[in-house]
Amino acid sequence: MRGYGIYLEDRISELLKYPYILEWRERLLENVKSGRRSVVLFFDGLGNALSGWRLGSVERYRTVFPSSTPTFFYSFYSGLDPGQHCFLEWFMKWKEEIIAVPPWVTSDGKALSELTKKDVFPFKTIPKLLKGLNVAGLTPFADSPFTKYSLAGASIFKIGALADLLAFDYSKWDFVIVYWPSPDRELHKYWKSKPTRFILSEIKRLVREFLRLVPMGTDVYILGDHGQTYANKDISLSGKLVPTGGGRIAFFGEEPEFSNACVCDIKTFEPLMGSIRRLAIKRYGRHIALADKEYRFQYLWYKTRDIGHHGGLTDEEILVDVLRISR
Numbered sequence: 506m507r508g509y510g511i512y513l514e515d516r517i518s519e520l521l522k523y524p525y526i527l528e529w530r531e532r533l534l535e536n537v538k539s540g541r542r543s544v545v546l547f548f549d550g551l552g553n554a555l556s557g558w559r560l561g562s563v564e565r566y567r568t569v570f571p572s573s574t575p576t577f578f579y580s581f582y583s584g585l586d587p588g589q590h591c592f593l594e595w596f597m598k599w600k601e602e603i604i605a606v607p608p609w610v611t612s613d614g615k616a617l618s619e620l621t622k623k624d625v626f627p628f629k630t631i632p633k634l635l636k637g638l639n640v641a642g643l644t645p646f647a648d649s650p651f652t653k654y655s656l657a658g659a660s661i662f663k664i665g666a667l668a669d670l671l672a673f674d675y676s677k678w679d680f681v682i683v684y685w686p687s688p689d690r691e692l693h694k695y696w697k698s699k700p701t702r703f704i705l706s707e708i709k710r711l712v713r714e715f716l717r718l719v720p721m722g723t724d725v726y727i728l729g730d731h732g733q734t735y736a737n738k739d740i741s742l743s744g745k746l747v748p749t750g751g752g753r754i755a756f757f758g759e760e761p762e763f764s765n766a767c768v769c770d771i772k773t774f775e776p777l778m779g780s781i782r783r784l785a786i787k788r789y790g791r792h793i794a795l796a797d798k799e800y801r802f803q804y805l806w807y808k809t810r811d812i813g814h815h816g817g818l819t820d821e822e823i824l825v826d827v828l829r830i831s832r
């Protein structure tokens with residue numbers, strides 16, 4: 506099978522040499538249970554450039570596959586492999602239509618009515634797992650059904666700017682989970698040009714200030730859910746909406762033909778995704794198409810032309826650094 510310049514099987518076994526991000530999650534929750542106050546700062550798309558920050562110890566992990574935000578947060582909040590939780594990408598088939606998860610809206614942005622926890626997050630939540638401990642979640646998406654159900658049992662706080670993180674009283678909580686949507690947004694749009702560099706330096710400055718105010722005895726973790734790669738060549742998807750995600754991956758019920766993507770049976774990825782439940786195939790389809798280097802899947806009707814993308818298997822997309830600082 507073609508793609509990434511080498512055989513896909515070799516690529517998968519190469520990636521399996523890295524520790525898996527869910528192993529980090531297990532250790533993190535064990536530390537919280539044993540009484541270490543912990544704060545995790547997730548910066549969407551931060552990827553694997555944290556060793557240059559020189560703020561603490563850095564470990565490199567393989568994130569989930571597909572290397573995208575919904576896949577990651579479903580795994581982080583449930584502790585399950587993507588093949589088991591069956592939320593593989595942003596756009597998925599649900600009750601005969603294609604919807605976006607999170608935030609659980611229709612493809613044209615309308616809220617879905619009558620969503621239950623069983624629809625949105627049918628798993629045990631971290632706050633329930635850590636019963637007796639105080640868990641807080643800070644996110645700009647405090648009102649979304651995904652936040653409400655995936656963090657059920659936690660106190661949720663809405664943040665509107667990075668600076669809000671400096672006004673929070675961390676001493677009251679055993680475990681704080683923070684989500685911030687940059688630098689993913691900027692990388693998609695501007696790749697690594699000036700706006701992205703500005704946001705990254707702002708994040709670094711914020712982190713330095715933040716470390717001064719967290720109480721002694723706190724473990725702070727900084728990481729991204731995935732990284733991004735540069736991709737400005739189109740693989741056009743016909744007018745029909747299919748499940749897709751970070752731009753580098755698309756799913757099909759029938760085997761499609763592309764000259765600039767490798768198309769594989771979903772089972773090929775079980776070493777990375779865990780055993781695949783039938784529900785995952787029902788929602789996404791049996792065939793995964795992965796865009797070649799520098800290519801992106803693009804709906805004809807999409808107005809935006811992002812140049813940073815993710816979802817695939819390049820080092821830039823799938824390897825993430827975890828920075829740990831113990832105060």
Ligand SMILES: [Zn+2]
Nearest residue numbers: 550689693751
């Ligand atoms: Zn993204």
